[in-house]
Amino acid sequence: xxxxxxxxxxxxxxxxQQETYNLKDASSLVKEIATASFDESVELAVRLNVDPRxxxxxxxxxxxxxxxxxxxxxxxxxVTPDKEEDAKNAGADYVGLxxxxxxxxxGWTDVDVIVTMPSVMGKLxxxxxxxxPRGLMPNPKTGTVTMDIAKxxxxxxxxxxDFRVDKYGIVHAAIGKVSFQPEQIQGNANEFLSTLMKLKPxxxxxxxxxxxxxxSTMSPSVRIDTKKFAQQ
Numbered sequence: 001x002x003x004x005x006x007x008x009x010x011x012x013x014x015x016x017q018q019e020t021y022n023l024k025d026a027s028s029l030v031k032e033i034a035t036a037s038f039d040e041s042v043e044l045a046v047r048l049n050v051d052p053r054x055x056x057x058x059x060x061x062x063x064x065x066x067x068x069x070x071x072x073x074x075x076x077x078x079v080t081p082d083k084e085e086d087a088k089n090a091g092a093d094y095v096g097l098x099x100x101x102x103x104x105x106x107g108w109t110d111v112d113v114i115v116t117m118p119s120v121m122g123k124l125x126x127x128x129x130x131x132x133p134r135g136l137m138p139n140p141k142t143g144t145v146t147m148d149i150a151k152x153x154x155x156x157x158x159x160x161x162d163f164r165v166d167k168y169g170i171v172h173a174a175i176g177k178v179s180f181q182p183e184q185i186q187g188n189a190n191e192f193l194s195t196l197m198k199l200k201p202x203x204x205x206x207x208x209x210x211x212x213x214x215x216s217t218m219s220p221s222v223r224i225d226t227k228k229f230a231q232q
Contacts, residue, residue: 011035011219020225026214027185033219034178040216041071042176042185044192047211049204052165056203059171060164062142063195067184068159070177071112075156076100078116078124078138083149087115090153101127109134115144115152163192169210171196178216189214 011033015021021029034040050057076094077087078101087095094100094111097120104127114131116124116138124131124138131137138144142162146152163173175188193212200208212224 008220015222017220017223020223022225023186023189023214023228024182026222026224027189028182029222030185030214030216030219031178031180031182033222034216036216036218039070040178040218041174042178042180042214042216044171044173044175044189045213045215045221046171046173046193046196046209048165048169048171049206049208049210050165050169050201052167052169057201058165059196059199059201060141060162061195061199062160062162063192064155065159065161065175065188066191067176067180067188069161069174070180071174073112073156074110075153076111076114077149077153078114078120079149080117080120083117086150087153090150091157092149092153097123104130109136111136113144113156114138115146115149115156117147117149118145121145163196 014033015029030042048059050059052058074093075091077083077092078097079087079095080097084095092115100108101123107130109130114136118140121138128137139162140146143152143155143160144162161173163171165171173192175192176185180188193209197208207226209226212226213221214224215221
């Protein structure tokens, strides 16, 4: 068994791993136990009472975090020439079409989000095996396939994220940075969890949320009391 580092032991001594905390206290605690020399991401892991193998229990959605993600999101806009100016003015980091499609075919995926237009999706089909596993394939359900390219880029830059349950029934999401104020972490977490609650599949009976854990990139996780959410 690997030895725990001194920093990890110090972090573990600051809270009880067996105890559950309300979101307000957990948001302060996750800042206190973050010890890395860089600005760690703050992450939520929510275990749901769903079976992702069944189509009617697949949970996927988008949320606009009120305080942003704290991360500089690199956006590629794959658009026709008439939409290039809109994309550039909205702050897209890369704008183009055929040239970037060729770059992606060659293995380039140095972006966080790709937005495009319905008329362009046909060209992206062959890129599915490259973009799909990386979560980069644009999707109308997440607002990344649209005619309003400027709004799509603005939303992503302002803190819009998409999420989906994994094969283990867990939803992971980065909701901020440890440099955020506790109130900002709490606000983003509340917005994410509220959005997740609205996506509860109708076939799910009883508790929808089984567990919630809040952590930073390098810290132990803090268990969140689910009573507020479990029976909603």
